Amino acid sequence: MQIKSSAKVSGNRFSALFCRRERWHLPGRDLTAPQNPLNVSQVGVRTRATAIQQQRAAGSGIREPRPVQAECIPTFLFPPSASSHLCRGEGLPAARSTGSDSRQDGRAAGTAEERMEMHIPSLLWAILFFGVTSSSPVPRKLFGEIRSPNYPKPYPNNNISSWDIIVPKGYVVKLTFRYFDLEPSESCFYDYVKIKADKKNLGRYCGQLGSTTGNHPGRKKFISQGNRMHVEFHSDFSNEDNGTVIRYRGFLAYYQAVDLDECDPNNAAEDSEGPRCQHICHNYVGGYFCSCRPGYQLQSDRHSCKVECSSELYTEASGYLSSPEYPHPYPEDLRCNYSIRLEKGLSIILKFLKPFEIDDHQQVHCPYDQLKIQAQGREIGEFCGKESPGSIETKSNEVDILFLTDESGFSRGWKIHYTSEKIRCPQPVPLDQFTVIRDLQPVYRYQDYFIVTCKTGYNLMKGSQKLLSFTAVCQADGTWHQSMPRCEIVKCDNPAELTNGVFSYVNKPANNNYQSVIEYQCNEPYYHIVTRGGGGRFTCSPEGTWVDQAGQGRIPACLPVCGKPNHPVAEIQRILGGKQAKRGSFPWQALTGIHGRGGGALLGDRWILTAAHTILPKASGGSDISLDQLAEEANIFLGHTDVDELHKMGNHPVRRIFIHPDYNPKDEHNFNGDIALLELKHPVTLGPDVLPICLPDTTNTTFYMDGHMGYVSGFGVEKNFLSNHLKYVNLPAVSREKCQSWLDSKSGQMPMVFSENMFCAGFLTVKRDTCQGDSGSVFTVLDSGSGRWVATGVVSWGIGCAQGYGFYTKILNYVDWIKGIIREDML
Structure with a gap:
């Protein structure tokens, strides 16, 4: 096991520490620092040793470790175009255990303290001022590199650096190490690189390629599930092995934005309760979108689907419509409204297909789910259960089908094949035995018509009005545009009076109806009748006029009888003396x-x-x-x-x-x-x-x-x-x-x-x-x-x-x- 001293600071010197950004013209600028083309933030945490700790370390006789090399303020988000922002200290030479070394260290320390007293206030002011002004949002890049501090030179001790890699949404971060050389230790306790993504650790890595100690990443690819990845680098106070200082060069990593297949269930976020899309997921470069099965509508969250049947409109002359998921059980809490709207004059016919199955109750009619059918506001029926309504002729061009369900049930629903035909009008029926309907059809539909006439000697009448002709047309609402007339017997006017004559009715009872007969006679013996060849008898014609046997309507004339005295003279006498x-x-x-x-x-x-x-x-x-x-x-x-x-x-x-x-x-x-x-x-x-x-x-x-x-x-x-x-x-x-x-x-x-x-x-x-x-x-x-x-x-x-x-x-x-x-x- 590798053993390292636990002493972090020693001696009586105060180390002056400060951070620098490469864009600032500060002493010791490292021009080899890597560029930061992506949104990468470096985080440095300084561990300042107090003067008392340094003095104790100086008089302890223990070899003083290298002074703290880094002092950083909290994380700043810098523009992607800026170079990698390394957070490290410009420390004094390491203190030696020898006196000369101490002296040298003391002198150096004193000089450093003077420099710190002179530079730290203005430096902190510059860091704070420029850090704030550099925090504006910037475009996100699709690839880049991150390097350990001073790479390819050895990294400093006591350094904490971090990078937040952020790529556009719809992408994941893929990270690979091209070079990795960190001080090895058990469980990477000393120096290490820690990778986090999606609120979980992807590993803690250290060591050298081929080393038995540590956890070298090798060629492993680190891939986030989201569009963020956090990389954190830690170095301790020394890189020594049994008193020998080893210079580890750190690491070079390459990252890139990789399209995320959000539709792959394996890529689902850990905190999500299910698939990204409730029904159908469609992936594309940089993102995905959801869609729903037919009969469903994507909701405002753009992920979930819900049956949308509140305003389904059908305008074709025929078609099919059904409950959602038919013939599988329909969803719960439906408020469906299927509207069929056809042109006027058509009648919609609904034919229910099998199976027909809607939740029902044996004792209460349709208490759970209901299928209601209306035609132009007229209620046709409310249906449920397993008995199909069969075929329904609505006699309307406008039909609304309402389907309401509760929160439970496993019935399979219904399906309708609707067709249309011209709306039918009632069969015309004569009002009397004298009415004649010409070319009577077995069925009359929209725009059909019929013509009514009367038998000879009868008039078409509508109320008290005499009609010359009558035609009724079947309307779009299935009614005739005018009601059936009646036929009344023709009545002639009263016969014309004959000057110096009279007329009498031949038929009994005496009236002026069709086919009634009158006869004209003159006042004889003083007048004699003169006709136009048709005699003195006149008949009431179908046209309502009196005509003689020759079809003439002019009545006879009574002409005076001349030269017929009642008492003619018989004597032969002369007037003069007569x-x-x-x-x-x-x-x-x-x-x-x-x-x-x-x-x-x-x-x-x-x-x-x-x-x-x-x-x-x-x-x-x-x-x-x-x-x-x-x-x-x-x-x-x-x-x-x-x-x-x-x-x-x-x-x-x-x-x-x-x-x-x-x-x-x-x-x-x-x-x-x-x-x-x-x-x-x-x-x-x-x-x-x-x-x-x-x-x-x-x-x-x-x-x-x-x-x-x-x-x-x-x-x-x-x-x-x-x-x-x-x-x-x-x-x-x-x-x-x-x-x-x-x-x-x-x-x-x-x-x-x-x-x-x-x-x-x-x-x-x-x-x-x-x-x-x-x-x-x-x-x-x-x-x-x-x-x-x-x-x-x-x-x-x-x-x-x-x-x-x-x-x-x-x-x-x-x-x-x-x-x-x-x-x-x-x-």
Whole structure:
């Protein structure tokens, strides 16, 4: 065993000790000190011997060991660019046991004390000042060297140096010794290098290569688990072996930053409770990162994983979703919300796959864990246990699946395969037996539609509104965009009233519904019905209109029946001296009052046929009064044979007056065109006392043959007095030759024009004729073929009264003119 003296200081000398940094220009600077490229701090602890200890050591006779060589202040962190900061003392020569040596030592000591008194205050001030200012953080290097003090020269005694090697996080420190030569000792008690990392000792080393004493590191690699390593060097007061001083050169170590595989479980820190990453660890140069299995989310500590299912969103038309870890037991304390959001118009279908297993209780429904399904806020159900819900059609495009678990359990969970299809609308159902749904489909889905019509004779109705058409479209929410209409039977309006006629319902009960039938009839025998070829029966059509058998909607017309008096005349008498007419014998007779009394005949139910000269008399030579003014002043009376009664019955006002253009009121000898029409403002109602006369057939000229008998009625002069009662007379038609011959015989008295538009009638010897007041009345004959009375002439002019023939306007020649004005077909 190697034995070293335990005396640390001796003699009566005070050794002046001080530290120096290589950057300071202090005496004894060691320019061979190694560089410190990494964050390496040197730590030196000084052991100062008091003057008393030195004196005792000097007088003891024991060989004085070398004076203390190092005196250091606490650790400072110096910039990496600075040289290695060795902490050692600039001591005096070793004291010798001899007197001369003592003297020399004393002198030296005295000199040293003087130097110390002079240099120590300013030196400590410099150390403190510059140490503080050099403590700022600096970049961390990835490699470097550390050396023992004075290396490669022998290291000093009584030296404590330390280095804190710090590399960037994510790296570990790897340290190897290239040279190692320290004083060997048992358990490295004297001089040694101690290495620490990760709060544990990596060893205590000393000795020489190949020595049997000590603990030489050899080529061993020292690797930290973290990014720090602490190296500490200690030397004692001497390096002697049996009195022989041995100069040990110390050590040279190389360190480097090595990437740490943090993901290797063997590299886990001792104080950690488990792996660095809870799920998956990914190493990279200089560090690592953690990730989680699908369905989990990395937490804020960047290491732990937790199921994150609070806002899972699914937007595909189909897919799968399940509880975490399915089919393995799901984690505890879950608050999962799976949301499926598809486009409007789609219905989500949930199909649960096997196994289905959620913690349950036999007596309480889902007290532990619950799977809740909602569709647009509508609760579909809450499920647990081992019985699968099967398939659920949600009828919604928005579904939320909530999964809540407690802190325990080993159930395997659930899995859903969801699909989608267009949302289905309810099957349309007719509201009545008359509704027809066209092309009815077995199933209706979003955007499908159906069309509704009604059977013939029925209307589409929505409330009180009649619809022309109806289409319903299946909406995105599975409802029809409008409700089903109903079909109501078509109802026609009340049938149009028939002027001078009536209608009656053929079917019973009487109503205006589809296919109801009515029949129009005129007030016979005074009117007769005229249709457009479809008869008088009308049916309520599917369109809601009344139509005849020909499909025409215009109702019939009731036209006056002409020439059919209830009491036709039977006697053959002349008006002048003739017989008073009975009521109903000449129901067409009109009494006019324009320029005095005149006569006329009713055509149809609103026209009066008369002579033009009763409106514009010849004697007036024309009138400055307009026809419109004359119409306003005209008086027309119908319906009785007594003038007083006529006046009581009232006047029929005139709307317009039409005079034939050939009539010339200024020519007193020419009555050609002596014919006129008066339009009444209102139609007259026909009856036994008021009936129109018929116009002649333009192809029938037999009415004007010589001797053909006719009748003339009127309220004219009788015995030089105006008659107050209607009188009539029958007269024969006379040939043109006789008329012309007689007229020529009278030409000396009055040269009158006898045109083709005139004929004459009467007797030459018998005193029967028309006279003043009868002008405008008509000459009528009985048409034996039709049994109707026809107007063939208009009383126009004559020479005296009952003094020969009377002259009449020939109506046959003016039928076209008459019909062109009244615009009616006269029968």
